[in-house]
Amino acid sequence: xxxxxxxxxxxxxxxxxxxxxxxxxxxxxxxxxxxxxxxxxxxxxxxxxxxxxxxxxxxxxxxxxxxxxxxxxxxxxxxxxxxxxxxxxxxxxxxxxxxxxxxxxxxxxxxxxxxxxxxxxxxxxxxxxxxxxxxxxxxxxxxxxxxxxxxxxxxxxxxxxxxxxxxxxxxxxxxxxxxxxxxxxxxxxxxxxxxxxxxxxxxxxxxxxxxxxxxxxxxxxxxxxxxxxxxxxxxxxxxxxxxxxxxxxxxxxxxxxxxxxxxxxxxxxxxxxxxxxxxxxxxxxxxxxxxxxxxxxxxxxxxxxxx
Numbered sequence: 325x326x327x328x329x330x331x332x333x334x335x336x337x338x339x340x341x342x343x344x345x346x347x348x349x350x351x352x353x354x355x356x357x358x359x360x361x362x363x364x365x366x367x368x369x370x371x372x373x374x375x376x377x378x379x380x381x382x383x384x385x386x387x388x389x390x391x392x393x394x395x396x397x398x399x400x401x402x403x404x405x406x407x408x409x410x411x412x413x414x415x416x417x418x419x420x421x422x423x424x425x426x427x428x429x430x431x432x433x434x435x436x437x438x439x440x441x442x443x444x445x446x447x448x449x450x451x452x453x454x455x456x457x458x459x460x461x462x463x464x465x466x467x468x469x470x471x472x473x474x475x476x477x478x479x480x481x482x483x484x485x486x487x488x489x490x491x492x493x494x495x496x497x498x499x500x501x502x503x504x505x506x507x508x509x510x511x512x513x514x515x516x517x518x519x520x521x522x523x524x525x526x527x528x529x530x531x532x533x534x535x536x537x538x539x540x541x542x543x544x545x546x547x548x549x550x551x552x553x554x555x556x557x558x559x560x561x562x563x564x565x566x567x568x569x570x571x572x573x574x575x576x577x578x579x580x581x582x583x584x585x586x587x588x589x590x591x592x593x594x595x596x597x598x599x600x601x602x603x604x605x606x607x608x609x610x611x612x613x614x615x616x617x618x619x620x621x622x623x624x625x626x627x628x629x630x631x
Contacts, residue, residue, distance in 0.1 A: 460521065
């Protein structure tokens with residue numbers, strides 16, 4: 325591959341990534357600030373467009389020729405073709421989001437397929453979705469995007485979206501719009517809280533989040549001492565380590581402990597969110613089932629004190 329070809333490929337990947345981020349921000353803007361009954365449609369349309377573009381960006385990173393149906397016309401593959409090529413040609417493990425067909429090819433599956441069907445319904449016929457359903461779709465998209473963008477494209481979804489939010493704040497400020505509350509309604513925080521809503525919804529429905537075949541996990545919720553929101557989930561489905569959990573609202577991190585008496589989990593504040601968290605900032609026992617840092621939860625400590 326020549327340097328010119330490589331450069332063209334890199335430019336294409338970056339362009340797809342930028343367009344995907346823009347679509348994601350626009351979708352969330354309709355969710356946050358939309359006042360019309362039709363705004364929910366644009367949430368679904370823009371968010372699914374972002375998913376599709378990120379899939380294409382990863383496909384172009386593998387081989388830019390794969391994203392074109394017809395290079396001369398510029399027609400590109402759809403989401404089903406993109407995920408099929410990513411699984412069969414790029415050898416990515418996307419089976420949580422890819423469904424194998426009788427032909428041996430793959431199409432979108434799981435939560436992404438539900439999002440795609442909602443998009444198709446909006447484009448081709450009259451449908452109505454409840455605000456809670458729109459939030460579920462946002463959460464489902466976040467489950468995929470936060471991991472995929474980091475692992476497959478080497479980008480921090482939060483950092484990229486925060487940068488776009490800053491640009492938006494500057495534009496609003498220049499136009500005389502009050503922006504004091506923009507930070508509390510940032511794009512990434514909105515998606516993260518939608519994911520928390522998604523976890524709660526799936527728990528109510530009795531559906532496992534990661535794999536329908538897995539045994540259901542009984543999540544427990546805790547209030548964050550930084551933002552005072554009940555937005556900490558244990559076990560944390562996004563955590564890299566079993567003994568770490570985070571606040572879905574402000575992203576502060578906590579260590580997870582298990583009471584020596586009742587064996588229920590409790591959390592201890594570790595650190596506020598940082599752009600790049602080093603492994604050294606975590607205790608050495610974050611991967612351990614048992615550790616010496618476990619003590620007694622607040623209820624059991626009070627009970628022991630009263631004895």
